[in-house]
Amino acid sequence: MTSKTVFITGASSGIGAEAVRIFAEKGWNVAATMRRVTPGLFGDLPNVRVFTLDVTDFDAVDQVAKATIRAFGRIDVVVNNAGYAQYGPLELTSMEQIEAQYRTNVFGVMKVMKAFIPHFRENGGGTFVNVASLSARIAFPVFGVYSSSKWAVAGISEAMNIELAPFGIRVRTVLPGTHASNIFTKMDPAKEGDASVYAPYVRNFLSAHKDGVVNHPSRAAQTIYDAATSDAWVFERTAGRDASFLLTMRRWLSTRQWYRMQVNGLLRPPSPSSLRFLSWVTRGTARVETVSDPRLEGQVST
Ligand SMILES: NC(=O)c1ccc[n+]([C@@H]2O[C@H](COP(=O)([O-])OP(=O)(O)OC[C@H]3O[C@@H](n4cnc5c(N)ncnc54)[C@H](OP(=O)(O)O)[C@@H]3O)[C@@H](O)[C@H]2O)c1
Numbered sequence: 001m002t003s004k005t006v007f008i009t010g011a012s013s014g015i016g017a018e019a020v021r022i023f024a025e026k027g028w029n030v031a032a033t034m035r036r037v038t039p040g041l042f043g044d045l046p047n048v049r050v051f052t053l054d055v056t057d058f059d060a061v062d063q064v065a066k067a068t069i070r071a072f073g074r075i076d077v078v079v080n081n082a083g084y085a086q087y088g089p090l091e092l093t094s095m096e097q098i099e100a101q102y103r104t105n106v107f108g109v110m111k112v113m114k115a116f117i118p119h120f121r122e123n124g125g126g127t128f129v130n131v132a133s134l135s136a137r138i139a140f141p142v143f144g145v146y147s148s149s150k151w152a153v154a155g156i157s158e159a160m161n162i163e164l165a166p167f168g169i170r171v172r173t174v175l176p177g178t179h180a181s182n183i184f185t186k187m188d189p190a191k192e193g194d195a196s197v198y199a200p201y202v203r204n205f206l207s208a209h210k211d212g213v214v215n216h217p218s219r220a221a222q223t224i225y226d227a228a229t230s231d232a233w234v235f236e237r238t239a240g241r242d243a244s245f246l247l248t249m250r251r252w253l254s255t256r257q258w259y260r261m262q263v264n265g266l267l268r269p270p271s272p273s274s275l276r277f278l279s280w281v282t283r284g285t286a287r288v289e290t291v292s293d294p295r296l297e298g299q300v301s302t
Pocket residue numbers: 009010011012013014015016034035036053054055056081082083084085104108131132133134175176177178179180181182183184186217
């Protein structure tokens with residue numbers, strides 16, 4: 001059994017909550033941080049302590065980092081998991097929505113890293129595991145702002161893995177494919193302008209995914225654990241069969257073939273055979289229950 005300690009953001013649900021369980025079951029101490037504490041959430045796990053933290057409150061990040069270091073004496077791994085998805089065409093997305101997406105998904109990650117780098121330097125090492133997304137390597141229409149925020153996470157992670165190497169600090173990136181979590185029920189839809197202009201294209205794109213069977217959040221959580229504990233020279237790991245399939249396909253197809261396939265996905269509803277194929281590719285262990293947006297009524301619900 002290890003006596004190491006992991007600090008996890010966004011631990012209230014989904015991938016973060018599953019990561020808390022996996023680390024705790026492997027004997028780690030866990031500082032599970034979340035915006036709103038649900039009493040008894042990890043009551044069955046004595047080595048888990050819950051801390052309140054909104055990663056967009058930068059002063060609080062410093063305070064909670066210090067509080068967890070005091071409580072455990074040492075933090076060995078920090079998992080930057082907190083995030084949410086803004087979606088909709090860029091033209092219809094307000095600057096406030098874009099700023100908010102970046103404040104959580106990008107600046108929150110950078111601030112948490114800044115809060116722990118001095119501690120890791122003093123300890124002569126430590127590991128950051130930053131949860132990006134498949135969309136950090138393959139940008140998707142309708143999710144452009146979210147995709148770009150995750151490209152930023154992959155970018156800062158790659159740079160920091162080099163910049164912090166002299167101090168023995170490692171940075172690892174996890175790229176989850178689609179996982180059945182609350183992320184789909186909490187999406188922030190584009191709010192500005194005339195949605196009807198984009199409606200058919202958004203509908204075509206989303207209908208290709210609406211019946212897709214997706215991965216259980218424990219799959220990405222296990223990948224986070226592997227990234228945190230493996231000594232292999234693997235900086236970036238995909239999570240989920242859909243993620244590895246799509247990345248392989250992106251590498252095999254020419255830029256033109258990939259572009260045409262993506263644009264065709266906007267112009268035409270998916271055929272029954274392509275839906276069957278997608279379903280086969282992404283088959284996993286859980287289904288997305290609800291993805292709804294009143295402005296795009298009937299287009300997104302599954
Ligand atoms: N599920 C997928 O298909 C998928 C795919 C690729 C990448 N990811 C990434 O995986 C990570 C985990 O997402 P998930 O799928 O597990 O979704 P989830 O169940 O919605 O979990 C997201 C977590 O982030 C928290 N969070 C959001 N904003 C926060 C803030 N400002 N401060 C602190 N915590 C905040 C949420 O807290 P509340 O409960 O308070 O909202 C929740 O605990 C995210 O970074 C997401 O982008 C997910």
